[in-house]
Amino acid sequence: MVTFADALVGVAAVTLAAFSSYSVARYQSSKFASLGISGIDVHKPDRPVTAEMGGLAVLFGLAVGSTIFLFADFPEDGSFLSFAVGASTVGLVGVVGIADDLFDIRQRYKPFMIVAATTPLMLFLLGRGSIYIPVIGSIDVRLLYPLVAVPLAVTTSANFTNMLAGFNGLEAGMAVISLGTLSFLSATTGSLTVAMLGALLAVAYLGFLFLNWYPARIFPGDTGTLTAGAAVAVIALLSKLEFVAVILSIPAAMDFTLKALRRRPFGGRKIHGDAAVEPDGTLKPAEYPTLVHAFMKVSPIKEKGLVLSILSMQALFALVAVAVTLRFM
């Protein structure tokens, strides 16, 4: 039963998470470029230098929101532990992202570091041995769930989000849609504490999005993208909505598949470079298949229009996820 005091704590936590994330991102956007923590905005004709590692602001927002939320009265059913385990797993993946932004970790090591970061979640879900799939029902997979499905889901989701990226507002916008949807569905299926974790992350990304939206003053960096992907998987696993995470990952999975199905998988960018930008801002696709190039190919499009198109696609899959959950859960 949610009391009025708990609701008040929840509202305060969400508000402060968004405000802290926005404030830290604003500070970073004015300081980080001069510290050399920056990247070039390659999809603008004048290629401005922009601050990086904005995911740090999201992690800060999550930390502030979580601290405030600890004042809520948790029921004695393990809800507090699931909140703490979820937040710490997302935070640990965020640390991997920070290390990647600062030291440019080799691609081959990243999945192993993310798997290591999922240890708290694997231990917490050690007793769970079944997975629910709509239409089919619950399937007993025993230890395969905590030892294989959990690390695989978090690593895959984090890397998918890291790949479908590079345009102003895209990663943060997708995170807001995915985490908002998962939070709503977690609440409707009874996992209120996990829903709150999702809401804190969604609003932290929303606060950051104000400065990441076109024309961006700060990029999320690997800290922001890996954290977003991991957060989607963590919320889905904790609230037993694994299939929702699969549906929400379809746009990123399509992008991954298009890159993987080439003669030299994932080598397109190295060979053909980034999309070219015309003086009026129209994007011209490089000659290899990706999801963003599909939109550039069919008709002229600028960066803002492209991001809005991909976010519409993400919103469509979010609607599918809501429809499937409400029909079968």
Place this chain on the structure above:
Amino acid sequence: MEHRTERSGESMYKHALLVVLSLMPFGVSTVVALTAWEAFEVLAPAVRLTVAVISWIIAFAGATRAFWKAVEVITPW
């Protein structure tokens, strides 16, 4: 001005078409996986699930390739 409005309308239509078309790989692969699940009723649940997941991945890859072919058909500009 009129030309620009017309072109922008056509642009939006094509991008909206791609958004809707992106449902196809998910739809096709889900139907294939459910069919595989039904077809291999004799197997143990974990093996049956593995077969269904592998069918889903193969169908998804094929349908995503078909999505790219459709992009090439929808006229390059």
